[in-house]
Amino acid sequence: MRSLQLSFLLLSCIIISANTYEGKKKEALRSWSELTRGKKDQQNFETRFRLYTDRAGGNCQIFVNQLETLDKCHFNASLPLVMIVHGWSVDGILESWIWKMAAALKSHPEPMNVIIADWLTLAHQHYPIAVRNTRTTGHEIARFLQWLEESVQFSRSNAHLIGYSLGAHVSGFAGSFINGTKKIGRITGLDPAGPLFEGMSPTDRLSPDDANFVDAIHTFTKQHMGLSVGIKQPVAHFDFYPNGGTFQPGCHILHVYNHIAQLGIAGITQTVKCAHERSVHLFIDSLLHKDKQSTAYWCNDINTFNKGLCLSCKKNRCNTLGYNIREERLPKSRRLFLKTRAHMPFKVYHYQFKIHIINEIQGKPIDPAFTMSLTGTKADAKNLHIPLVESITGNKTYSFLITLDNDIGDIIMIKFKWELPPLWGNIWDTFQTIIPWTKGTRRPGLIVKEIRVKAGETQQKYTFCPQSTDNIHLHPSQEKIFVSCEDLFQTQNRK
């Protein structure tokens, strides 16, 4: 209940902060008409192109049709260009992530030009006006790229636009407005804005047609009153939905109270930004942690993904999130899913577990209260909760997804434990006396026949069998050890 109320509070906060710009509306409308009037004047650009120069946030402004500014700013036309395009602005200043992103790009081993497209004057407006201004800004970016092509033979195919929120659609418009047959090289949409774009035709939002390659990361598509901050629908060749795309770990509603306690009412904005801006930090992470690239997997929806059913990399079904994505043009958008941690580095290791369980107590479903400990060649993972919700009946294979924060190497042993809730203990004992079983036969219980594991990151498959074949029944509070069936076979042969 509390969280529901809070959701409304969050949305009203967005609306309220939007309304405080109501006063600027007139001014905005004026600047809009001035803009349309000034269209013919090639010098009249609202967007400022700031070439990022150093970590201290230094930048050097490039003016269209002023060639000397390219020299002055040390624009190198033989290097690729990455342009960062910000989104809707509530406070009229460039947000701190922009400088983090620019620094991360600069830290990349391949040198590049990093330009920040500063369209603050058009973005710091009432939301619907800022939305309208995305076209103006897109057009200006297109003109900027055309000018680079004409003046210093910089090919647009070497340009990569990275747009956040409204900036994603700005980038899309830049790609569709640019004249000529060739397209911009790549566009990355970081949680592209949803309101006034969701469900629109591809020409009215970011779409795969806007560049040779388009990728998008969706991180905050949770709906509040039929609206979501980020766009839900696929808009790219590859659309990534970390943790399902609706909301992000570490941004949870409980943290809202912490944020509010720390930052007062500004904490609410921080919370809204948390999941929305996560898309940005996932991308930065991909630049900063070369050895911790996150893999995402093609899947229909998050529920199927949570069953561990989508961890295949066959026929290019998986791809790398962020800067180092495998660029592949597909006829149809592909939705990719992954889990992440709450902090950088965000990477987790995905595993599908398939456990074959026989419940010998006919007609008595059992609550799936199990834990597992894994022994790997590099590390162990202890007391993992098994995320099964359906109760255990007859004779069935259960599939689920487990994620680990660390690389444990090859899995060599699994301990599987039946955790018994205290209350259950009594019932179970009663049960044991009711169920008739003749002397010499075993007490009925669960038989865990086989555990099969598939590791998403390595595509490695394993099969585990009970270590002891003498006593295969699992009883409450008991733990059984499973070893690789191949190893078991070998040791038995040696005996």
Ligand SMILES: *[C@@H]1O[C@H](CO)[C@@H](O)[C@H](O)[C@H]1NC(C)=O
């Ligand atoms: C531009 O980049 C190229 C390739 O890295 C390099 O060889 C060249 O020296 C650079 N030019 C300038 C003026 O820095």
Ligand SMILES: *[C@@H]1O[C@H](CO)[C@@H](O)[C@H](O)[C@H]1NC(C)=O
């Ligand atoms: C493309 O060409 C058309 C027609 O000449 C022009 O109206 C439009 O502004 C041009 N677009 C850009 C981005 O320069």
Ligand SMILES: *[C@@H]1O[C@H](CO)[C@@H](O)[C@H](O)[C@H]1NC(C)=O
């Ligand atoms: C479980 O089901 C499989 C196939 O559905 C069957 O071969 C096997 O005999 C069953 N085992 C038990 C104990 O019922």
